[in-house]
Amino acid sequence: MDTTRQAERQRTAAEQRRRELLEAADRVVLRDGPKASMNAIAAEAGITKPILYRHFGDKGGLYRALAKRHTDALLSALRAALDAPAERRQRVEATLDTYLAAIEARPQVYRFLMHPSDDAAPSPEQGFDVGRHSAPLLRRLGEELALVIAERVDLGPDSEEMARIWGHGIVGMMHAAGDWWLGERPCSRAQLVRSLADLLWGRLAAVGNLPGGPGF
């Protein structure tokens, strides 16, 4: 009765295949950006569409699987930066820099991650569904950062909620600034990092008004 061993072997074979398919998809996305078609991915993998669908269900499934790989990688890099032994300011700067370096190194992948073609089943329409659209990546990063914040610093009552707000807010700041910076390259990465950290350190509240203006 080898059925278990048999099943095991086939399962790992399937996982292997899945990995190969994901790598092919990766190459295509890297080349074509977020508008890579299922046909193109299948062709790159040397097979045809229905196989992709058998493995991943639908396009959203493939995209989710692909996104998970990259997100995991990025996340572990960020965690490392966040866990390094250093002053708080340095940790924050290191984390920002890690993120920016990642999106700088592979803009196509980054674009894809932020833009998962917003599909997902539109059937149930749960309440006000609103925003499944803009990337599970940002949500995951935000939640992760919220965890780190909540478990390490003392925010008093409502710390849980506040940490989540800050997590998502900081991640959004990082993302938007990075997106803009990558498009226009107006300054060095180091300066961007420094300015963002300054912002988080409350410099906006501290600086004085320009003379003569309406003030701010």
Add this chain to the structure above:
Amino acid sequence: MDTTRQAERQRTAAEQRRRELLEAADRVVLRDGPKASMNAIAAEAGITKPILYRHFGDKGGLYRALAKRHTDALLSALRAALDAPAERRQRVEATLDTYLAAIEARPQVYRFLMHPSDDAAPSPEQGFDVGRHSAPLLRRLGEELALVIAERVDLGPDSEEMARIWGHGIVGMMHAAGDWWLGERPCSRAQLVRSLADLLWGRLAAVGNLPGGPGF
């Protein structure tokens, strides 16, 4: 030789028509979200597709025109909040609240604005094009805020660049936090506003570590 008067009349008629079409498109987007089809919009306007294409070129053109309307409206509301006579902290809170109230009032429109189906001509591929994707709205808001910052507060040398970094960073923070909040509704709008303002006021740098942890 009435040609100029004639041309004038026809031009204004065309603009009138354009406005009607945009209003129809607005209704459909409000109803169907970002996946509103050109057919549906044309039907809502009581006409057929080719007319839409004559007026707006392609789907991206229609979307851009539609986005501009809403962006202008939102922007003027934000400017009002930013210009109100009050302390800096209060202005910032009022601006955040205005934005959040807007996206809360019309989530569908908001979703559409943030997700213009990322088309735009991919032909020229200028340098590393990277991110046309995530909404001209965010870019515009960021630039606008940068202007306000640069002309009102004293950032020393490099003030121009720093103001832009901060503009895009703050807008990104607002956007991401708002997006998450709208999806989960974990707290009241007022609390979200207060927490974000706290973040901008440097509370992250000021709070103490939790005892026993690795610190942050």
Add this chain to the structure above:
DNA sequence: AACCATCGTTACTTACGGTAACAGAAGCCT
């Protein structure tokens, strides 16, 4: 009356996501 610009239509092409339905190969069971 002849003209030409504009508004509108129908009908088509193309591309893509997704889905049958079918065909061969490999291992397991009597």
Add this chain to the structure above:
DNA sequence: AGGCTTCTGTTACCGTAAGTAACGATGGTT
């Protein structure tokens, strides 16, 4: 061996949506 399932792969198709071509009305200009 030969039947059984199961996995892999194919071709061929459907539905939908963007975008276009080609043709028809209508109404002011000369």
